[in-house]
Amino acid sequence: MEKEIYDYLSKYIHVTKELEEELGKIDFIKRFRKGTMLLEEGKTSNECYFIIKGCVRDFYLKDGEEKTTEFYTEEQAVVPSAYGKNAASEYYIECLEDVIAGVGTPQLETEIYQKFPQVESLNRALGDAIMAKFQDTLAEFKMTSPEERYLNLIKTRPDLLQRVPQHQIASFLGITPESLSRIRKRIIKAK
Amino acid sequence: MEKEIYDYLSKYIHVTKELEEELGKIDFIKRFRKGTMLLEEGKTSNECYFIIKGCVRDFYLKDGEEKTTEFYTEEQAVVPSAYGKNAASEYYIECLEDVIAGVGTPQLETEIYQKFPQVESLNRALGDAIMAKFQDTLAEFKMTSPEERYLNLIKTRPDLLQRVPQHQIASFLGITPESLSRIRKRIIKAK
DNA sequence: CTGATTCATTGACTTAAGTTAAGAAACAGG
DNA sequence: CCTGTTTCTTAACTTAAGTCAATGAATCAG
Known part of the structure; x- marks a missing residue:
C-alpha cells in the first residue's frame, strides 16, 4: 500500500533505494472507517494526513449547524491549522468514506527530513503551492x-x-x- | 530605518550583534511612491516585501473592473504567489500610499538563511501562520x-x-x- | 421488513444584493 | 481658484439568496 506514496513522491523527486526502504520500514499507513473524526473542535492535533484512498472533510459547528469548508481526496494533504502547535482546533475533520492515509507526526517529519533533506524541500514547495491555491480560492470567492x-x-x-x-x-x-x-x-x- | 525590522525580528528571535550588523550592511530598504505598481498582471515576480510604513493592495482585473482581494499594512509581508517561480502573476500589487518596505529576493534569502538559520525557521513559522490565517479567512467568508x-x-x-x-x-x-x-x-x- | 432519520426538492414569502442611473461631495492637478 | 475626476450616496427596479414549511425519496438501524 506504500506504492501510492512512492508513485506520488516520484512525480517530484528521485526516490532513492534508501528512501524507498526507509519508507517501507516505517509503519505510517493507517485505515480509518467512514465516520471517524480525525480531529475534533477543542482538541489539539499531532497528526497530519496524506490521503491515499477516500474522502475527508473539514467542518465548523456554527449555531448548531455544520459548515463544511474543505474536502480532501486522493493525493491531497490534510494539515490541520493546529498541527504541531499545541493549540485547540476550531474545526472537525471527518472521514466521509473509508480512508487509507499516510499519517505524519512532527517527530516523524523531523526524522525523515534529517535523513532525506530533499523530502523537506519538496514539502516546502508543496506548502507554497497550497498557500497559492488558498489565495486563489479566496480571490475566486470574492469575485x-x-x-x-x-x-x-x-x-x-x-x-x-x-x-x-x-x-x-x-x-x-x-x-x-x-x-x-x-x-x-x-x-x-x-x- | 532598519529599526523597525530589528524591532520586529526581536519579537520572535534573539537578534545577535552579527545579525544586526549584517542587516545594517545590506541595503534592502526601499521607498515607493503612492501609485507605484510593485507587480503587474502577466509579469514575473522576483521580489517580496515587508511593509515598514504605508499600505499596499492586491487586485485582479475582471471584466475591466478592479477587484481588490487583499490589503497589507505595517509589519505585514507581501509575498506574490508568483514570487521566485518564473510564473506570470494573475494580479497587480499597488501602493495605496507612499511605502517604505524591506525588499527580499530569493538570492538574498538564501544568503541570509545560510548565515542565520534562525531567520529561516522564523520565516517558516510565519508562513505557517499566514497559511492558517488564509484558511480562517476563507472559512469566515463561507460562513x-x-x-x-x-x-x-x-x-x-x-x-x-x-x-x-x-x-x-x-x-x-x-x-x-x-x-x-x-x-x-x-x-x-x-x- | 419496517419505522425513523436524513436528504433533496419545491413553494411561498422575506430580505438583501446586483444593476442602472443620477446627483452630491471630496479631491487633485493645472 | 476652477475644473474634471473620483468617490460615495440614494433611488427604483430586478434578481437571487435566506427562511420556513411541507413532501417524497433514499438511507439506515433495529
Whole structure:
C-alpha cells in the first residue's frame, strides 16, 4: 500500500533505494472507517494526513449547524491549522468514506527530513503551492457568484459531486442547500 | 530605518550583534511612491516585501473592473504567489500610499538563511501562520454574510476604513460599493 | 421488513444584493 | 481658484439568496 506514496513522491523527486526502504520500514499507513473524526473542535492535533484512498472533510459547528469548508481526496494533504502547535482546533475533520492515509507526526517529519533533506524541500514547495491555491480560492470567492462557483466546481472537482452529499457541497460553496437545489434547476433549464 | 525590522525580528528571535550588523550592511530598504505598481498582471515576480510604513493592495482585473482581494499594512509581508517561480502573476500589487518596505529576493534569502538559520525557521513559522490565517479567512467568508464580514472588519482592521477608499473595501468584502453603502446605513440606523 | 432519520426538492414569502442611473461631495492637478 | 475626476450616496427596479414549511425519496438501524 506504500506504492501510492512512492508513485506520488516520484512525480517530484528521485526516490532513492534508501528512501524507498526507509519508507517501507516505517509503519505510517493507517485505515480509518467512514465516520471517524480525525480531529475534533477543542482538541489539539499531532497528526497530519496524506490521503491515499477516500474522502475527508473539514467542518465548523456554527449555531448548531455544520459548515463544511474543505474536502480532501486522493493525493491531497490534510494539515490541520493546529498541527504541531499545541493549540485547540476550531474545526472537525471527518472521514466521509473509508480512508487509507499516510499519517505524519512532527517527530516523524523531523526524522525523515534529517535523513532525506530533499523530502523537506519538496514539502516546502508543496506548502507554497497550497498557500497559492488558498489565495486563489479566496480571490475566486470574492469575485464570483454562488452559481459561478458551482459551475467552476463542476469543472475542477466533478468527482466531489458524485461522492459527497449535496448539502455539504452547498455549505462548501457558502450557500444553503435550498439555494444549491435552485441553482441546479436553473442550470438544467438553461441547457 | 532598519529599526523597525530589528524591532520586529526581536519579537520572535534573539537578534545577535552579527545579525544586526549584517542587516545594517545590506541595503534592502526601499521607498515607493503612492501609485507605484510593485507587480503587474502577466509579469514575473522576483521580489517580496515587508511593509515598514504605508499600505499596499492586491487586485485582479475582471471584466475591466478592479477587484481588490487583499490589503497589507505595517509589519505585514507581501509575498506574490508568483514570487521566485518564473510564473506570470494573475494580479497587480499597488501602493495605496507612499511605502517604505524591506525588499527580499530569493538570492538574498538564501544568503541570509545560510548565515542565520534562525531567520529561516522564523520565516517558516510565519508562513505557517499566514497559511492558517488564509484558511480562517476563507472559512469566515463561507460562513458569514457581507454585513457580518463588514462588522468583523471594523473590529479587526479599523485602520483600513480610515486609509482606504470605500469601494476598494467593498470589493475586498466581495460586494458592490452600493451594497456597502447600504450596509453602513443599516448599521448606523440600528444603533 | 419496517419505522425513523436524513436528504433533496419545491413553494411561498422575506430580505438583501446586483444593476442602472443620477446627483452630491471630496479631491487633485493645472 | 476652477475644473474634471473620483468617490460615495440614494433611488427604483430586478434578481437571487435566506427562511420556513411541507413532501417524497433514499438511507439506515433495529
